[in-house]
Amino acid sequence: MNPSWLLPTAALLGIYVLCAGCYGMVYALGRLRESRRLMHAAHAFYAVQGLTTLLLVALTPLAWGWKAFLLASFLVYAVIPPLTWRQLERTHALEHES
Amino acid sequence: MTESSAAVFEPGAGDPRFWRDGAIATTVFMLLVLLLLTVDSLRVLTEGGGGNVPAYTVINQKITYEFDAASNMDKPVIGEEELLFGHRYSEAEAKAIMDKGKLVIQSRSCINCHAFFGNGAYYAPDLTKAWLDPTWEKMWMPMTQAKTKEEAMVQFLMHPDRYPTWARQMPNLNLSEEEARAVTAYLKWISSVQTNGFPAGFGRREVAR
């Protein structure tokens, strides 16, 4: 890691997870309120995470292995909120069954 | 995407036992991997085991820290004989002085100001490579009027309050001369541990204060 890239890289990594968090949060709010606007906002956050991934891959001096890993995690982050939501609805539906 | 990927959760997803078994399987698997890695790591960590941690008698030799282009990291290099306090430590003597040094370090709670390998506190400098710090020759030897680096270290460790140099000061921890020597030996040994390049560029970089 060359010194001048240390802080920008760390900041990008922080933004990367922050966007994932915002995506998850706004997604959940969007589902809760059944709001299309919020869902668009959620996807916008995910897009910004994508942009951050792109910057991390294209510009920073991280080793290629980490870049591949970040790219793969970026894809996994996409499904976490919907999967969690789906599972939440399924399990909470059980509450009313029994 | 939502609908199809949720299928992963289909088998028995409404049944707590399915999740319980999954949790147990994951945990057991991870623990097994950790145990295997631990066996291997301890081999590498044992002093004088041929891994990353030299035997305690390394204090009889010259230690430097150099950039290794092949592995792209800084590595300690063990050189020719360079005695500590003009004494050649036998294996047993080296072990005894290390045991003492470690206990001094624990009893004075050094790591609640300093750090070793970056673990501890951050109020005072990291001591991993303290033995190799250029300031011993540049600043402390003239200040303590000691003839060797190790003598300067002993002087400083016994009376840090006599040498205020900047915005923070180390307290006098009442080390006896024997204790100060033991800590010095410990610092020399620990600087020889191969740490995957931490700290990077030690002693090769300069910043203006």
Added chain:
Amino acid sequence: MNQSKKLGVQYLTASIVMMGALLLFGLLASIFYLKYGFLLGKLDFNIVKQVHINALIIACLWGFMGAIYWFLPDELGIETVGIGLARLLFWVFVAAVAVVVLVFIFVQYGSSDESGMWLVNQGRKYVEAPRWAAIGIVAVFFTLAYNIFASVAKARKVTGIMGVLMTTMVPLIAVYLIAFPAPTNMSVDLYWWWWLVHMWVEATWELIIGCILALALMKLLGTSRKVVEIWLYLEVALVLGTGILGLGHHYFWIGTPQYWLSIGGIFSALEPLPLLGMVVHAIYDAGKHQMKTHNKPAFLWLIAEAFGNFIGAGIWGFMMTLPQINLYSHGTQWTVSHGHFAFYGAYITGIIAVAYMVAQESRGIREVRGNAWKWAFAGLNIGMVGMVGALLVSGMSEAFIGRALGGSTLDGFMASQSNSWFMQGMIARTGFGVIIVASYFILAWDLATLGRRREKPSPALATS
């Protein structure tokens, strides 16, 4: 109230009091960064900091134990077995902690032989307590485990939550014992010491607080057991699936083989994933249940837990967990920033939530009211976020100047510490610390007087 619940109240009270010590000593420690020669030779930084972080460990343990003793009779439907011994040990534990703190402050340093280790100070971060006290803590853990196991056996009822809780007792005790011997070789010493520190805070404690919050959610929101248990199991799988090998992020630089760089980086980079799931979950619950709760502070502190855990452990941890970054950020105020945020977000918030629930129930309060909790909630959270933000600024400048440019020598260190970004961060840290301490007193006052002070009936309630 039955004995187990009484003990729960005692432990939680002790935990909240201990948080006061944690904060005061933290604030004191921060002043050393601002003032040359502060208390030098009287009460040095290392001693103050040592009391600070030990208070943290004890406050967390007491908070967990309080919650466990409180919920146990509800969960099993019987009085806890062996509660007499546990109640006796509470006072022994409190007295022992008081003695240890007094010895730290007044004796400070022991002799550099075994007797120093047994009587005064073991000098190992987070577990400085002398050996006699450490053995006492093991005895308390065994009693706790006995209380839980024997009660489950007597009630003949192994609920899923109890199953997980019983399992956590094993690592809780085992890793503490493993870290005991403190070998001369620092690399080996740290190898096992990290089993203790990491396996406690990123595995065992996460599950203990998970069990506690599962019990709390069932009570607070009336969530069904089946739902809660599925979530708990999922959490176990994810937390341990990433956390056990996430241990590797502490094995980058202590002399360990190079493969830990990849293993530690990958698994700890995965750690935010389960935390994100919890954030989604918290919003789901908040949306579906908010109207139903009669304990808003407890509920909001639970939400804060989910967010705090994600941000403090997830984002802050992730920023510095890849080895190429960690090489420079490791062991700077950057680490401190993450440590504060993560501990606060994951544990302190959860314990405060439980404390509100227990205060409500033990005093038969129908609806938690007043404004004090709002001030405490806002003040603590704002103070904490401000403090870790300030630490991050200091830490980043320290990593850049002292490490990346300065090569970590004494000169590099000094340069980093006198840099103006660093210093301003340190000043701001102490400033936010004052806000935190003030808010803590509001919190403690609110918890102490809840249901005992006279209050205007709220208009909403009066009309309904």
